[in-house]
Structures are given as C-alpha cells and as structure tokens.
Amino acid sequence: MEEVVRRSGAEPQSEVRRYVLAPMRNDDVPEVSRLERRCFTNPWPESAYYRELREPDRNYYIVLRWQVSGAEIEPEPVVAGSPLARLFRPVRPRTSPYPIVGFAGMWVIYGEAHVTTIAVAPEHRRLGLGEVLFLTLISEAIRRGAEFVTLEVRVSNTAAQALYAKYGFTQRGVRPRYYSDNLEDAYIMTSPPLRDPAYRQQLLQLRDRLLARLAAEGIEILEEAA
Ligand SMILES: CC(C)(COP(=O)(O)OP(=O)(O)OC[C@H]1O[C@@H](n2cnc3c(N)ncnc32)[C@H](O)[C@@H]1OP(=O)(O)O)[C@@H](O)C(=O)NCCC(=O)NCCS
Secondary structure, eight states: OGGGGOOOOOOOOSSOEEEEEEEOOGGGHHHHHHHHHHHOSSOOOHHHHHHHHTOTTTEEEEEEEEEOSSOOOOBOOOOTTOOTTOOSEEEOTTOOOOOEEEEEEEEEETTEEEEEEEEEOGGGTTSSHHHHHHHHHHHHHHHTTOSEEEEEEETTOHHHHHHHHHTTOEEEEEETTOOTTTOOOEEEEEOOOTTOHHHHHHHHHHHHHHHHHHHHTTEEEEEEOO
C-alpha cells in the first residue's frame, strides 16, 4: 500500500483553494457539533465526541478546514517513507485556525474498522472532499491493520451510498428501524478485504483519479502532522 501515500506532484493552479486535514481535538468539538447539526437530523451530543477522543488508540477522528484567505501555511519538506495515512502535503500542527467544513471518524478494533460519521458542509460538497475524508479513513484503517471497513447508512441516503459504492463497498444487510429520529432502516455496507491486492490496486486508481480531479479544480489538500 506504500504507493497509496505518494503525492500527485501536481502543482497548484493560480486560484488555489486550500483545505487542511487535521486530527480532531477537544477544542474542535463545539464547531464540529455545529456543522453536524447542519448535516444530520440526529446529531450526537458533544459529550459523545469528547468520549471518542479520549481513546485515540481505538478511535480516529479528523477534521477538514477550509483555508479561507490567502494566508500562508508553510508546508513541511517532503519526507521519504511517510506513514500510510499521509496522503497529502504535510503542514505543521496548529497553523490552520480556519473553519471546519468537514469531519469524519471511525473506530478500529479486532481487525474491524467501523465508520461512525462523515460529513461535508453543504456549500463544499461535490468537490471531492467527501472522498478525501473517506480515503483518509480507509488508509488509516489499513495502517492500523484492519481487515475490512464497515458502516451503516440510511436507506434514503443515496449520495453517501454512491460514495461508498465508488470505493467498492457493497450492501451486506439491513438494520431495521436503526435511526431513532424517524425509525428509518440502515444498510450495512462493507469494503472488500483490505489486504486483497485487487482492492489495493483499485484504491490506488481511485486515489490517483481523486488527486487529478482536485488538481484540475484548483484544490490543494494539506495534511497537518499529528
Ligand atoms: C456524503 C457526503 C459526505 C459526500 O460528500 P461530498 O464532498 O459531496 O462528496 P464528493 O464530492 O467527494 O463525492 C464523491 C462521490 O460520492 C458520490 N456522491 C456525492 N454526492 C452525491 C450526490 N448528491 N448524488 C449522487 N452521488 C453523490 C458520488 O459517487 C461522488 O463521486 P463522483 O463525483 O465521481 O460522482 C455529503 O453528501 C454529506 O456530508 N452528506 C450529509 C452527511 C451524510 O449523509 N453522511 C453520511 C452518513 S452515512
């Protein structure tokens, strides 16, 4: 999977739109909650996030910030042999006090990675950012040795289902009346085995296509060092 981490090498275009991926921290939770209320009908209480963040060995949560102005973020020099999750150009921690426009999280335990949440602010959708978040989760699941990734999704949420299907996830069952707000059913969707060489190859192709798309749209993704 080493190849998955290599950067596109694409040069930013004149009108660069920058986003910064960063680990979610306690300080981020109120802002994440505000965004979550815009994206979900049954948001978690803030306490649930604080609880998740207390166990970083088991749980993995990230935010995506939008670098609104042209303010400078100094990239780190590229280091050979970056960790698997390092998909994008690294920047120094805490250099990006910009609005959170996306977030995602999962837990990984006993070889299973379970995506608990993923969302992009409505005004930043259809740019490839959902894929940035989702691919980052899958890469981290691989890095942590998970065998597969699974999740629940509302049967009516065709946008999210399309995202997961694009990454090879298939429906493996239904959880009846899973969502407490309207008692809607959930589909269980699961990835192919993460060790499957054919799936690794598919991920590389998806990564390359995503990076090319972002570059073509003038979008640069930076990744804050953990
Ligand atoms: C699901 C969500 C995260 C996608 O974010 P996004 O940034 O718009 O997604 P991307 O631009 O990266 O799109 C990636 C793929 O997802 C699918 N997709 C995303 N939005 C879609 C839509 N409205 N209709 C159909 N397919 C869609 C497509 O397959 C797309 O690939 P394509 O561009 O090649 O067609 C976003 O719609 C969201 O935040 N929804 C509300 C929260 C939510 O439902 N989360 C999932 C809970 S299970």
